[in-house]
Amino acid sequence: xxxxxxxxxxxxxxxxxxxxxxxxxxxxxxxxxxxxxxxxxxxxxxxxxxxxxxxxxxxxxxxxxxxxxxxxxxxxxxxxx
Numbered sequence: 001x002x003x004x005x006x007x008x009x010x011x012x013x014x015x016x017x018x019x020x021x022x023x024x025x026x027x028x029x030x031x032x033x034x035x036x037x038x039x040x041x042x043x044x045x046x047x048x049x050x051x052x053x054x055x056x057x058x059x060x061x062x063x064x065x066x067x068x069x070x071x072x073x074x075x076x077x078x079x080x081x
Contacts, residue, residue, distance in 0.1 A: 007033075
C-alpha cells in the first residue's frame with residue numbers, strides 16, 4: 001500500500017534539477033521523485049561476479065571473429081564520421 005512521504009530542507013539546486021527533470025519527462029514532481037528513488041533503490045544491484053558471468057555468456061553467443069588492432073581502429077573511425 002502506498003505511503004506518503006514529506007521531504008524537508010531539499011537543497012535548492014537539487015529541487016531545480018528535479019523540477020527540470022520532471023518537466024523534461026512530462027511528470028509531476030512527485031512522480032519524478034518516485035522514479036528517481038526507484039532507479040536507485042529498486043533497480044536490483046548486480047554483483048561484479050554476476051555482471052562478469054553475463055558478459056561471458058553474451059560473448060559466448062557472438063560469432064568467433066578475430067579482429068586485428070588496425071581493424072578495430074578503422075571501425076572506431078568509421079563510427080565517428
